[in-house]
Amino acid sequence: MKKVFTILLFFVYLFDFSANAKLKPTESIPFEMVGSYVVISVKINGSSTLKLVLDSGIRNTIITELMPTDKVSLNFSDVKDIMGLGGGNTLEAFTSDFNTLKIGKIQLTNRTVYVLKDDVFNLSKHSGTKINGLIGVDFFQDHVVEIDYNSRRIRFYDAEKFEAPADYGMLPIFLESQKMFVKLSVLQSDSTRKEVRMLVDTGAELNAWFKTSTKESVKVPPKWVQGTIGEGLNGTITGKYSHIPQICFGNYCLKNAVVSFPDSATIASIVSSSKRDGTIGSQLLSRFNLFIDYTHRKIYVKPNRHYNKPFSYNVAGIEIIQFFLIAPVIQVLDVWANSPAAMAGIRRDDYIIEINGTSTFQMTIGEIRKIFETPSKRPMNLILKRGSEEIPVNIDMKDKFKSY
Structure with missing residues (x-):
């Protein structure tokens, strides 16, 4: 009897070891959360360490800016025009093939890298920290990749041995031009439900956007705010912000998410050649821990501690940059038309030198954006620097989607 018991224990141990082995990563690396961006450290062909945003909305790595201390060796083959969202012209980029990207112990070989002739993103100024560019969807092609937003780690797994944890929901991935799409369900403002095909874009700092160019498109809710949605490869993307009653990842449904509806002209060149209904971005994706199995076309999701975080939008209507990385000098990049900031004369x-009695030198750009996104019945008090003048202004911070 004792021998049988020992054998049973042995098999239980083997089963447990086998199950754990399927979830043992081949590599685990930390990442930085900059806003809702996932920023990782990458070396290209033995370069100095570059900081790249994980951007599944593009195919390849794009270097947007290099600092004087950054050293990288690339062999350029030609110059290519890059198309993307935005209402501007195409971008020119130098092309380099057959590069090796090193992330921790992981090496991604034979990768194409583009270097923009002009830095249209200004990622470092927008984020207030050094960012050299974007790493695209080819990051996911060789491994199962876990993005753990709770612990801020990325883990790599052998795609052939991997089995997802039982408490994760699964969505099939559909590939188009190597990019990942999933089907989600949305409840519209007229109480009708619609299935939508959405690009998975970890590099889009928003919750989601929906095209409006066809009769089948998701309907724009009756209450909306016009504003700047973001910067695409080819210019500024403008459109409407609103709340959508529900957006569902399988059985996980988020209520009253703030989503956007870009003006058709700013996205026409992309959506006309794609089957997509829109994009899910980093602000929505960061509410889940993810396993992305590119090889077997599956994405696994599980709500994390950010899942129930309130949704917000830029109530003030002020777009800002940090003029110097070494010092928090905050400059107004743009003011939304007809926004509270525009009405206040910004x-x-x-330059914004004080907010509600506190010097902006004591704040990060992320903290300032959070203030701009926090509605209040009380006005926000700013002191601006315009030329040699210091100008006090008061901004109405009431939520435009609520009745007071």
Whole structure:
């Protein structure tokens, strides 16, 4: 009897070891959360360490800016025009093939890298920290990749041995031009439900956007705010912000998410050649821990501690950059038309030196954006620097989607 018991224990141990082995990563690396961006450290062909945003909305790595201390060796083959979202012209980029990207112990070989002739993103100024560019969807092609937003780690797994944890929901991935799409369900403002095909874009700092160019498109809710949605490869993307009653990842449904509806002209060149209904971005994706199995076309999701975080939008209508990385000098990049900031007389290129009695030198750009996104019945008090003048202004911070 004792021998049988020992054998049973042995098999239980083997089973447990086998199950754990399927979830043992081949590599685990930390990442930085910059806003809702996932920023990782990458070396290209033995370069100095570059900081790249994980961007599944593009195919390849794009270097947007290099600092004087950054060293990288690339062999350029030609110059290519890159198309993307935005209403501007195409971008020119130098092309380099057959590069090796090193992330921790992981090496991604034979990768194409583009270097923009002009830095249209200004990622470092927008984020207030050094960012050299974007690493695309080819990051996911060789391994199962876990993005753990709770512990801020990325883990790599052998795609052939991997089995997802039982408490994760699964969505099939559909590939189009190597990019990942999933089907989600949305409840519209007229109480009708619609299935949508959405690009998975970890590099889009928003919850989701939906095209509006066809009769089948998700309907724009009756209450909306016009504003700037973001910067695409080819220019500024403008459109409407609103709340959508429900957006569902399988059985996980988020209520009253703030989503956007880009003006058709700013996305026409992309959506006309794609079957997509829109994009899910990093702000929504970061509410889940993810396993992305590119090889077997599956994405596994599980709500994390950010899942129930309130949704927000830029109530003030002020777009800002940090003029110097070494010092928090905050400059107004843009003011939304007809926004509270526009009504208060704030202009592009103004410097913001004080918010509600606190010097902006004591704040990060992320903290300032959070203030701009926090509705209040009380006005927000700013002191601006315009030329040699210091100008006090008060901004109405009431939520435009609520009745007071």
